[in-house]
Amino acid sequence: MLAAPVGANEFDLAGPALRVSIARGGVTLPLSQVPDLATGDRITLAIDLPREQGARYRLVLAFLRGATNPPPKNWLFEAESWKPKKASIVAVVPEGAQQVLVLLVPDTKGAVDAVSTAIRGRPGAFVRASQELNQAMLGSARLTAFAEQLRRRDAADAAAVSPQLAKSLGVKPDPACLERQPHTRAGCLTQGSNVAVFADSQTNSIAQTLAGAPADIALQLSGTPQGGFGYYSPYIGVVRDLARILGAFQSAQLQFIPALSVQQGATTQLLLNTVPSFRKPQSVLVAALPPVAPPALPPIEAIERRALCANRPNLLIPVAGAPLVFATDYARQVAVRVRTRDGQTRDFPVSADVAQGGYVLSAMAAPAALEPQSTGMLHGMWGFTPFEGPTIRLAAATGAAWTLAETTPLVVGRDTPVTLIGGAAACVAEVWMEHGDARLPAPIVEQDGDRLSLKVPLTGVEPGPVTVLVRSYGAEQAQRLHLRALSEGSRLTSFDLHAGDRDAVLFGTRLDQVATLELAGVTFRPQALTRAGVTDQLVMTTDQAAVGTLQPGQAGQATVTLIDGRTVALRVKVAAPRPTATLVSTSVVAAASPPLPITLTAPDIVPQNGKLVFSIKAQGTTRFTANTQIDIRALDPTVIKSVPVRLQDTSVAIATFVPEDALGVSAHGPLTFRVVENGAAGAWMPLATLVRLPTLTAFTCPGNGACVLSGSDLFLLRSVSPAPSGAARIAIPDGFAGATIEVPRATSRRLFLYLRDAPDVAASIPYPS
Numbered sequence: 001m002l003a004a005p006v007g008a009n010e011f012d013l014a015g016p017a018l019r020v021s022i023a024r025g026g027v028t029l030p031l032s033q034v035p036d037l038a039t040g041d042r043i044t045l046a047i048d049l050p051r052e053q054g055a056r057y058r059l060v061l062a063f064l065r066g067a068t069n070p071p072p073k074n075w076l077f078e079a080e081s082w083k084p085k086k087a088s089i090v091a092v093v094p095e096g097a098q099q100v101l102v103l104l105v106p107d108t109k110g111a112v113d114a115v116s117t118a119i120r121g122r123p124g125a126f127v128r129a130s131q132e133l134n135q136a137m138l139g140s141a142r143l144t145a146f147a148e149q150l151r152r153r154d155a156a157d158a159a160a161v162s163p164q165l166a167k168s169l170g171v172k173p174d175p176a177c178l179e180r181q182p183h184t185r186a187g188c189l190t191q192g193s194n195v196a197v198f199a200d201s202q203t204n205s206i207a208q209t210l211a212g213a214p215a216d217i218a219l220q221l222s223g224t225p226q227g228g229f230g231y232y233s234p235y236i237g238v239v240r241d242l243a244r245i246l247g248a249f250q251s252a253q254l255q256f257i258p259a260l261s262v263q264q265g266a267t268t269q270l271l272l273n274t275v276p277s278f279r280k281p282q283s284v285l286v287a288a289l290p291p292v293a294p295p296a297l298p299p300i301e302a303i304e305r306r307a308l309c310a311n312r313p314n315l316l317i318p319v320a321g322a323p324l325v326f327a328t329d330y331a332r333q334v335a336v337r338v339r340t341r342d343g344q345t346r347d348f349p350v351s352a353d354v355a356q357g358g359y360v361l362s363a364m365a366a367p368a369a370l371e372p373q374s375t376g377m378l379h380g381m382w383g384f385t386p387f388e389g390p391t392i393r394l395a396a397a398t399g400a401a402w403t404l405a406e407t408t409p410l411v412v413g414r415d416t417p418v419t420l421i422g423g424a425a426a427c428v429a430e431v432w433m434e435h436g437d438a439r440l441p442a443p444i445v446e447q448d449g450d451r452l453s454l455k456v457p458l459t460g461v462e463p464g465p466v467t468v469l470v471r472s473y474g475a476e477q478a479q480r481l482h483l484r485a486l487s488e489g490s491r492l493t494s495f496d497l498h499a500g501d502r503d504a505v506l507f508g509t510r511l512d513q514v515a516t517l518e519l520a521g522v523t524f525r526p527q528a529l530t531r532a533g534v535t536d537q538l539v540m541t542t543d544q545a546a547v548g549t550l551q552p553g554q555a556g557q558a559t560v561t562l563i564d565g566r567t568v569a570l571r572v573k574v575a576a577p578r579p580t581a582t583l584v585s586t587s588v589v590a591a592a593s594p595p596l597p598i599t600l601t602a603p604d605i606v607p608q609n610g611k612l613v614f615s616i617k618a619q620g621t622t623r624f625t626a627n628t629q630i631d632i633r634a635l636d637p638t639v640i641k642s643v644p645v646r647l648q649d650t651s652v653a654i655a656t657f658v659p660e661d662a663l664g665v666s667a668h669g670p671l672t673f674r675v676v677e678n679g680a681a682g683a684w685m686p687l688a689t690l691v692r693l694p695t696l697t698a699f700t701c702p703g704n705g706a707c708v709l710s711g712s713d714l715f716l717l718r719s720v721s722p723a724p725s726g727a728a729r730i731a732i733p734d735g736f737a738g739a740t741i742e743v744p745r746a747t748s749r750r751l752f753l754y755l756r757d758a759p760d761v762a763a764s765i766p767y768p769s
Contacts, residue, residue, distance in 0.1 A: 011140070011260040015270035015285060016057075017048040018102065018261075024384045032263035034383045035330040037292045039095050045102065046088035047081045048267070055278050056082045056107035057285075060115060061089045063292075064099040067124030071097075076116055080107075093292055099130040100289035106254075106282040114254055115284060126286075129258060133288035137261045142169045142327040144262070149355055161355055168357045170323040253280055259287040263328070295385040298322035298331060300378060302390035303358070306447060309427035310338075310367040310374075310396045311474030317350065317378065317392055318358040326354035331387075334380030336361060338394060340369040350378070367474060370396040372424060373449065395426035395449075397472045402479055405451065410466065410485045412458045417445070418468065420452040420481070427472045428452060434467045435485070442468060456483075463487045463564075490514055492560060492570045493535070498578045498680060499552045503527075503541045506560075511536040519558040519572055522547045552576045579628075579677040580619040584652065586688060587613050596696035596711070598753065602761045606671065606688040608660045614673075614687060615654045622677065623650040629676040630655045632662065634690050635669030642676075659690050668692050668757040691757040692716050699751065701768050706742045709751070714741060719754045722746030726762065729754070 020031035023042040037043075047059050063075040075094060080086045093100070101119075105111045119126050146169050150158045166172060255277065259270040268287075276283035303318035317336070325331045335347040336359075346369075350359035359378065374396070378389030405419035425447035433440045433456055446453040456468065466485045471478035490510045495517065497504035504524060506517060517524045517540055524540035531537070555573040562568065586604070589611040590597075606612050618624055624647050633640045643657040659667060671687040696711035709720070715736040719729040720743050730743060743751060750764040 011136075011271040011273045013272040013275065015259055015272045015276070016104065017270065018268040018287070019046045019048060019266060020044070020102075020268055020289065021266070022384075027384060029383065030263075030266040031261075031268050031289070032265055032329045033332055034290055035324070035328070036290050036295045036383060037093050037097075037100060038384070039093050039097065039292065041093045043091050043093065043100070043289070044088060045079075045091075047104065049081060053082070056080075057104045058107055058112055059087070059089060060101075060103040060105050060112060061091055062101045062103065062115075062119055062126070063091075063094055063097040064101065064119070064123055064127050064130065065096045066098055067127045070120040070123050073116065073120070076112075076119070078105075078112055082107075097292045099127055099291055101126060101130055102287045102289060104259075104285040104287075106278070106284070108253065108282060111254060111282070111284075118256075129286055130288040130291070133258060133260060133286070134291060137263075137288070138324065138327075140260060140262065142171055142323055145169055145327040145354060146171055164357050165354060167320070168323065168326050168354045253282065254284050255281040256286050257283045259285045261287055265329075295382055297382050297385065297387040298325050298389075300325065300389040302378075302392050304392070307373065307393040307395040307424075307426040307449070309424065309473050310370055310394045311424075311427050311472070312429075313362075313473070315361040316353070316356050316358050317361065318356075319378070319390070320357070326352055330383055332381050334359060334378065334389075336376040336392070336394075337379055338370060338374060338376040341371055342369070348376075367396045370394065372396055372398050372400070395424040397424045397427040397474050399475070400424070400450075402452070402470050402481060404481070404483075410456060410458060410483055412461050412463050412485050412487060414459060415455045415457050418442075418454045418456050418483075420454065420470070421450055423450060423452065423470070423472065423479075425449060425452045427474065428470055429473050430471045430478075432469055433457065434469065435461055435464070458485055461485055486564050486566065487513060490560070490562060490568060492568055495519075495540075495558060495570060495572045496575065497550070497572065498575045499550055499554075500548065500577045502543070502547055503539060506538040506540055507535055508538075509534070509536055511538040513562045513564070514538060514540075515561045515563045517558050517560050517570075520546075520550060520554075520556050522550070550574045576678070576680050577621060578680055579622040579675040579682040581616040581622060581653075581675045581682065581685070582619055583673075583685060583687065584615040584617050586615075589613065594695055594697075596699060596765055598693055598696065598763050598765055600691075600761075600763050602689075602758070604688045605758060605761055605763075606659060606690050608665070608667070608690060608692045609658065611656065611658050612671075612688065613654065613656045615648075615652060616673070616675070618651045618653075618675075622675070622682075624653045625650070625677070627678060628653060630673055631676060631681070632657065632671060632673050632687065633684075634659070634663050634667040634671055636667070639663055639667065663690075665692075689758055689761075691755050693755070693763075696765065699765060699768055701745055707745055707751075707767070709741045709743055710739055712739065714738060716756055717741075717753055718756045718759050721752045721754070721762075722748060724748065724750075724752060724762070726752065726754070 021028050021044045022031065022034045022037065024038065043061065045059065045061055047057065059079040059081050061077040063071055065071055075097070077089045077091045079089045103115060105115050146165050149165050150162065153161065257272060257274045257276060259272055262269040262271055270285065270287055272285070276285065299321045300319045301321040303320050308315055308317060331352065335349045337345060337347050339345050348361055350361045353360045372395065374394045375391050376394045377391045380387060400422050402420040402423045405421045410416045428444065428447065431442045431444055431454055433442045440457050442454045442456050444452065445455055463485050466483050468481045468483060469478040470481070490508055490513045492506065492508040494507045495504060496507065506514065511529060514526055522542055522544050524542045527539040527541050529536060529538045552574055555571070558570045558572045560568045560570055588606055590607070591609040600607065628645055628647070629642050630645050630653065631640050631642050641662045643655045643662060646654050648654065659671070668690050671690045672684040673687045674684045675682040694711050694713040694716045696709065698710040699707065701707035714732060717732045719731045720741065721727060721729040722744055723746065728744065732741065746767065750766050753763040753765065755761070755763060
């Protein structure tokens with residue numbers, strides 16, 4: 001921020017005080033409440049001097065009528081301030097007067113005549129002095145109001161409230177002043193502080209009345225180096241200009257000193273920028289009264305477009321556009337005018353609050369007498385002149401109950417929007433939610449008329465009853481609305497139903513909430529629930545024979561009922577019947593012969609490295625085509641592989657595969673297959689049992705000792721036994737990593753092996769000869 005130069009002589013010296021009152025139309029006001037004068041106004045003027053006042057002053061009241069039109073001699077009135085009966089002036093503003101000056105002239109022979117001669121000789125200089133002193137007084141009033149508000153505040157509070165004060169008063173203070181201690185802050189702000197040009201519409205209007213737009217001092221100085229390129233103290237320009245203007249009249253007998261008026265109730269304090277001289281040349285103090293001009297009424301604008309609650313204590317009506325409303329006493333008898341239900345008009349007084357930036361309605365006597373939605377108008381007196389301010393929307397809480405605008409369910413886990421209707425939204429003081437012993441705030445998102453939009457916080461809340469409480473201004477108790485928080489609803493993706501099936505699969509999320517699904521009069525109920533990635537798969541089944549009437553391609557809307565009673569609609573189309581087939585035969589082609597072959601006794605046992613060939617026969621309406629696909633899987637349901645298919649005809653298909661290659665070296669357990677035709681998959685059917693075999697390299701029985709079985713992957717054996725009944729089994733430890741196993745001699749001709757993948761089926765190898 002550029003620092004404005006500080007003048008050597010600022011208005012910081014207290015001078016005498018004046019008592020000025022203005023009477024118009026039977027009403028008498030102190031000068032502090034009069035922004036403008038009019039022809040016929042009666043001015044009563046006196047000076048307050050201490051009893052021990054040594055120097056005698058003659059009080060002179062001079063009316064001016066423009067820069068080029070000298071006033072007549074009888075437009076100057078004087079009083080002898082030291083004589084009680086002659087100490088005051090009573091004068092009426094004459095026709096044609098435009099400015100009024102008050103001069104304190106030393107009681108020296110010929111001094112008053114010299115003043116009269118100076119005024120009548122160069123009236124333009126005194127007209128300009130009147131204009132600039134009045135404008136400086138308006139700026140001083142705004143800065144003084146700003147400083148006074150901050151005077152008793154600490155630095156933190158001052159920094160917090162200063163933006164609104166600056167906005168209300170239309171000033172831009174130096175931030176460095178706000179950081180000072182309270183006892184030095186006011187002086188920093190008002191004595192040469194950096195303040196933005198006063199560029200509000202009201203002050204500009206008055207300034208144009210005083211000096212005319214081309215001579216607006218504030219705008220002239222705002223772009224000059226002396227004015228700080230946009231920052232200046234209103235006192236500096238006045239000191240500089242008046243020193244030049246009034247200095248022209250300095251003589252060996254008299255010198256003119258400008259005096260700045262500070263209006264405080266019934267008293268007008270004069271501030272001087274130069275120490276008065278009581279030796280020749282003696283000082284003549286020059287002060288200005290308001291101009292004689294049409295009133296420039298305050299252009300007050302309402303900031304808040306929404307309705308304000310008439311029931312609210314200390315209701316703030318935010319306004320802007322008229323800093324002098326906050327800085328002076330010109331606005332008086334300000335009230336809000338409202339029409340009541342019975343058609344009557346009532347006024348409710350308000351008071352200006354600069355720190356909040358508006359008018360405060362301390363208490364409305366009868367808000368119940370208002371309509372739920374009504375319009376009020378700010379109005380009052382600007383000096384002697386009535387003025388009308390902006391209209392404002394008012395709402396009154398009439399006791400109407402709030403209700404839900406719609407039946408949107410509350411869902412736990414997130415903030416849920418809720419809209420209430422029926423009450424006065426502007427009069428809502430507080431909204432909160434009770435859930436068990438917990439009390440949570442429910443933020444208000446929007447208020448408009450009788451609609452209140454909320455966000456009910458349900459993160460971390462368990463499903464169950466909740467209560468939303470709405471407290472309104474003027475109501476003794478909060479209204480309670482009883483709602484229910486539900487679990488997150490299921491999101492349904494699809495329902496996979498094939499014609500002729502009693503089982504189907506529902507896809508989506510949170511399917512644990514599903515109770516039933518009804519389609520064309522057939523009710524399906526949940527069975528097994530699985531999850532694949534982020535999607536739930538719920539198997540649903542029905543025992544109703546009517547499921548057989550559902551035809552391929554038939555479309556309809558299913559109704560899914562959740563366990564909390566909510567229903568969700570889902571569009572469903574019945575798919576073609578699933579392909580069906582039966583296993584005809586299987587055969588296994590052994591892999592390359594190992595050093596010591598293992599004989600598998602059960603026919604449905606398939607070694608992992610063997611080649612399995614099987615055939616299937618189509619059932620029902622199923623017909624095999626070139627698009628027919630056969631899927632296989634083992635114990636791990638996530639590993640599904642398609643195997644090559646050859647067709648004997650449309651009824652018989654043959655498939656061939658090596659389990660180790662198709663499913664991996666770890667695959668084992670029950671093997672199943674299904675037929676897939678044109679994207680429709682049939683039911684899984686049993687095929688065989690897949691086993692993993694160790695590689696045996698030797699089986700020896702040396703001398704009379706125990707026999708030794710050698711090989712690799714011996715952990716795939718669960719136990720061995722020398723007897724076909726499985727007696728005297730020798731268990732193989734879990735994770736066995738050895739290459740040999742000792743087994744007892746036996747009279748039987750074979751050693752029986754029990755595999756981990758088929759522990760109840762015995763394989764065998766021959767004992768050595």
